Amino acid sequence: MAGKIILKKQAEKRLLAGHPWIFAGEIASEQVSEGPGAIVDVFSSAQKFCGRGYWNPQSQIRVRLLTLKPETVDEDFFFQRIRQCWDYRKRIGYTDNCRLVFAEADQLPGLIVDKFGDIVVIQTLALGMDRWKSAIVAAIQDILHPAGIYERNDAPVRELEGLPQVKGFLSQPFPTTFQIRENGLSFWVDVANGQKTGYFLDQHMNRQAIAPFVKDAEILEAFCYTGSFTCHAAAFGARHVTAIDASADALQLARQNAALNGVATSCSFVEANAFDVLKQWAAEKRSYDVVMLDPPAFAKSRQQIQSAITGYKEINLRALKMIRPGGFLITSSCTNLIPADLFLQIIRQAAADAKRQIRQVLFHTQPPDHPIVWTIESTAYLKFLIVQVQ
Structure with a gap:
């Protein structure tokens, strides 16, 4: 028999709107005989069935609903x-x-x-x-x-x-390192040691979208990881791509990916902290036709949101200062705690501080194999923006 969770008054509103999480502070009563991970039924304060999910008393997210129906979970x-x-x-x-x-x-x-x-x-x-x-x-x-x-x-x-x-x-x-094909190019994937599951599938449409903006361009890319944007830019006719990442292992795969796609002569890779390099090269007044930024998530918890805002503003400010008039900033955020409107506001403020005029050319989110549920904010996490810089 499933355990029983009774919610505090009004706590079921978010569930009925489609969000599957129940936090510890929303629960009035927990009647669970099994241990953590048990399947439980969730009821409103008025004893109305709200859904069935799994329970963990060690987590602030006490219940995650699997279904709104009283169906068997097996x-x-x-x-x-x-x-x-x-x-x-x-x-x-x-x-x-x-x-x-x-x-x-x-x-x-x-x-x-x-x-x-x-x-x-x-x-x-x-x-x-x-x-x-x-x-x-x-x-x-x-x-x-x-x-x-x-x-x-x-x-x-x-x-x-x-x-x-x-x-x-x-x-x-x-073999945990193997090749995949994306947009007509080939890439090595390391599922045992790469970030997350080994390769960021969520940017595949955005990597295709850069084609018109990178042709014949001199490009600086920060946070290049294993070179997927790098190789796309070079394959699309970039004059040269200088790609920066702090991981020697990632850069080793990036170089192999560039060679695999026949674009090694158009790419150079620099092992360094991107924040440091962007600051130094902006101060040196280096300039590029295009700057691409695809950093990892800067905030894993709400306590880190302000530092993430600061980080995004800093790297985009430095990038904007280095872009030649008429060039493009191609920038991303995968931090789900930074919603799209806030990300765009950060870019707008960075442009103002850099004293550069910008105009939005393209704004994308994640591809349809990463579907977005409007009532679950965390599912809308990827922001991909291209602006022209005057």
């Missing part, structure tokens, strides 16, 4: 959900590389599944989801028949759920 439940995810991706044209499961946006909170060709990488980032890992793996094997499955559960966020950081094979071992 192995078949996860099979059907993952099959729905795959059917949706196939329908929108994503059959090779894609985010197969995007957590809350796919009604599977705490679960990330990325598909790289016939290799699948999973993350179970919450305790309740981690308890169903074997069912999830079995469903993936039955539905996709992948050549291999790897878990990247070395994310620090798991510690907030009382979970250890682990990574490794969930299938027979396979």
Whole structure:
């Protein structure tokens, strides 16, 4: 029998609007006999059924809803959900590389599944989801028949759920560094040691979108990681790309990716802290036709939002100072705690401080294999902006 959670008065409003989280402070009563990760039924203060999900008394997010119906949560439940995810991706044209499961946006909170060709990488980032890992793996094997499955559960966020950081094979071992194709180019992916699940699939449409702005351009790129934007820019006819990253391992793959795509002579890679280099080169009055910025998330918690705002403003201010009149700033943020309107405000303030006039040319978010649910703010996380600088 499922445990029972009774909410405080009015606490169900967000659930009924479509957000699956219940915080500890919203609960009036917890009647759960099983341990952390147990499936529980959630009721309003008026004893109306609100949904069913998993419970973790060690987390501030006490319950994450899996369904608004009183349906059985078992192995078949996860099979059907993952099959729905795959059917949706196939329908929108994503059959090779894609985010197969995007957590809350796919009604599977705490679960990330990325598909790289016939290799699948999973993350179970919450305790309740981690308890169903074997069912999830079995469903993936039955539905996709992948050549291999790897878990990247070395994310620090798991510690907030009382979970250890682990990574490794969930299938027979396979080579964890391999090539994928994107926009007609080839890239090495390292699913064992790369960031997140090994490659940032969410920028693939935006990497294609830079084509008109980089042709014949001299480009500075900061936070280049393994060179996906770098190689796209060079392949699209950039005169030269100077790409900066602090990770020697990432730059090694970036150089290999440039060679793989026949653009090595158009690219140079610099191992350095991007903040330091942008500050120094702006002070030296170096100039470029295009500056590209694709930094990692600057805030993992609400306490870090102000420092993230400061960080975004600083790197974009330095970049704007180095762009030749008529050139372009191509800039991104993947911090879900910085909404789009705030990100655009940061760029506007950076331009004012840099004494540069800008005009928006293009604004994108993430691709459709990372669907956005309007009532779940965290699903709308990627901001991609191109502005022309006068």
